[in-house]
Amino acid sequence: MNLDSLYQEVILDHYKRPQNKKLATTFDAQVHHVNPSCGDEIDLNLVIRNGVVTSITWDGVGCSISQASVSILTELLIGKSITEAYAIYDNFVALMQSKGEISGDESVLEDAIALAGVSKYPARIKCALLGWMAFKDASVQAQAKSELE
Amino acid sequence: MTLDPGVIRKDFPIFNRTIRDGKKLVYLDSGATSQKPNSVMDAESDFYRNHNAAAHRGAHQLAEEATEAIESARGVVASFLGGAVDEIVFTKSSTEALNLLAYSIGSAPAGNIFHLKPGDEIVVSEMEHHANLIPWQQLAKRTGAVLKWFEVTQSGRLDLSNIDGVITERTKIVALTHQSNVLGTVIPLTQIAKRARDVGAIFILDACQSVPHMPVNVKALDIDFLVFSGHKTVGPTGVGVLWGRANLLNLLPPFLFGGSMIETVTMTDATWAPAPRKFEAGVPNMAQIVGLGAALNYLSDVGMENIYQHEIALTRYTLEKLQEIDQLRIVGPTDTDSRGSAISFTLGDIHPHDLGQFLDNAGIAVRTGHHCAWPLTRKMGVPATTRASLYLYNDESDIDALVAATLGAQKYFA
Numbered sequence: 001m002n003l004d005s006l007y008q009e010v011i012l013d014h015y016k017r018p019q020n021k022k023l024a025t026t027f028d029a030q031v032h033h034v035n036p037s038c039g040d041e042i043d044l045n046l047v048i049r050n051g052v053v054t055s056i057t058w059d060g061v062g063c064s065i066s067q068a069s070v071s072i073l074t075e076l077l078i079g080k081s082i083t084e085a086y087a088i089y090d091n092f093v094a095l096m097q098s099k100g101e102i103s104g105d106e107s108v109l110e111d112a113i114a115l116a117g118v119s120k121y122p123a124r125i126k127c128a129l130l131g132w133m134a135f136k137d138a139s140v141q142a143q144a145k146s147e148l149e
Numbered sequence: 150m151t152l153d154p155g156v157i158r159k160d161f162p163i164f165n166r167t168i169r170d171g172k173k174l175v176y177l178d179s180g181a182t183s184q185k186p187n188s189v190m191d192a193e194s195d196f197y198r199n200h201n202a203a204a205h206r207g208a209h210q211l212a213e214e215a216t217e218a219i220e221s222a223r224g225v226v227a228s229f230l231g232g233a234v235d236e237i238v239f240t241k242s243s244t245e246a247l248n249l250l251a252y253s254i255g256s257a258p259a260g261n262i263f264h265l266k267p268g269d270e271i272v273v274s275e276m277e278h279h280a281n282l283i284p285w286q287q288l289a290k291r292t293g294a295v296l297k298w299f300e301v302t303q304s305g306r307l308d309l310s311n312i313d314g315v316i317t318e319r320t321k322i323v324a325l326t327h328q329s330n331v332l333g334t335v336i337p338l339t340q341i342a343k344r345a346r347d348v349g350a351i352f353i354l355d356a357c358q359s360v361p362h363m364p365v366n367v368k369a370l371d372i373d374f375l376v377f378s379g380h381k382t383v384g385p386t387g388v389g390v391l392w393g394r395a396n397l398l399n400l401l402p403p404f405l406f407g408g409s410m411i412e413t414v415t416m417t418d419a420t421w422a423p424a425p426r427k428f429e430a431g432v433p434n435m436a437q438i439v440g441l442g443a444a445l446n447y448l449s450d451v452g453m454e455n456i457y458q459h460e461i462a463l464t465r466y467t468l469e470k471l472q473e474i475d476q477l478r479i480v481g482p483t484d485t486d487s488r489g490s491a492i493s494f495t496l497g498d499i500h501p502h503d504l505g506q507f508l509d510n511a512g513i514a515v516r517t518g519h520h521c522a523w524p525l526t527r528k529m530g531v532p533a534t535t536r537a538s539l540y541l542y543n544d545e546s547d548i549d550a551l552v553a554a555t556l557g558a559q560k561y562f563a
Contacts (some may be wrong), residue, residue, distance in 0.1 A: 003506070003507065003510045003561075006506065007503075007506075007561075012562070037518065038501075038502060038517065038518040038519070038533060039518055039519040039523060039526065039532050039533050040502075040532070040533075041532075061532045062500065062502075062532075063500035063501075063502035063503050064500060064502075064503050064562070065502070065503075121506070124502070124506070127502065
């Protein structure tokens, strides 16, 4: 197995220059997720306006895979409708759980396709999914809140 | 006699395989679990093939042989630790052994010397593995006892400056690790055990990281209970050991109830068999107990003092070589004074998971993360560390490989 298939250039770029890594002061939902097996942590703030994801900001500590994955997520999902965002989410989770057997749909996943190699390293899948799970959790909370209002 | 890791490795078949497309296995994760010699696997297999029956039950030859096999292993454990045969309790793990103590103590009624009441104190330290922290933390919650702890200094030592304020007349239990699984620190046991004795507290030693690596004789230590793990001691998974002073085991209530731990049973009541049987409900993990006996015989044949001296020398070499690496910080003592062979470190901004992945790609097995000691890594000011842990089959070439690959990782993630 080639390490470069895991650590693609785009991953290392996002790791060194993470996007949207500054928690916004206003948000619809704020979540804190941890990976208990390694101690990686993420805070994620989310804003949904009229069914569209308008802001995802975050802060956290973790390995290059977890940090790059959430950075890529923010670029990919901001501006998408929540329906589109969930479709991308499902696509990404399926890719991560594929054990390397599917290559993923680049037209849907864009930069997140660079994380495809992670699926061959079972111990790292949780790293890649940390930010995505946080997003899903926050989106459910944000929508529940908007239904109440 | 000196120890030759090259000769030792011939007894461990796993070193015949390769890792990640043909690379030599450099196994530096014995702190998590050790590899197994042929003699252990043969003993386990021989039990199933030739002697399998339920020990302590059955009116037939196989049952006699199974009973003899595990009782003979109990004798091996007793002489390995310097305890008496009836002081050795087999559990499924050291985690279970610590929970056994916590639950048994928690069920002791008023009048029993183990009884805990609100305001009694339980003392641990910040360098405990979760398995020797959470059982006591939760016991304190259940009973109203107060959990106290020794802090850890930035150099990775227990802070004993206020020992008399931490262990007081109210202290009923002191439960400490002998050697930190993260820092490698060996605690000043004599001093702490004396203070515990002076106030009449029960002293429990988590010896998971010491018994596999150095001579430990319970008679020479002023302690009441000790636990260690089979699988870290070149033995099988699924078996742990609790040693306790005979008089204390007799007073301690049982933890798990069921078959073979009883003396008499009616529909409304039961009485207990004497220790150790009182603590061994159900058919024991017989093949694993037999394997553990073979493991301790293997270690005794090599010699625990030889293993200890080998690891100290290799630890010294490792600490020296690692500290030559720019931006590498040892988390724990930086010399071999009162220190074992678990060596944690950080490497600049490179996350331990990424370093571990890079090392794995070179065939080097390390552990990364908080090592089931989250409060400790937090205290040391790091989210996670990379840990190399050594054993009798490691040599300087393993450390040279670790150093070379660590330098490679610095370039890769630069």
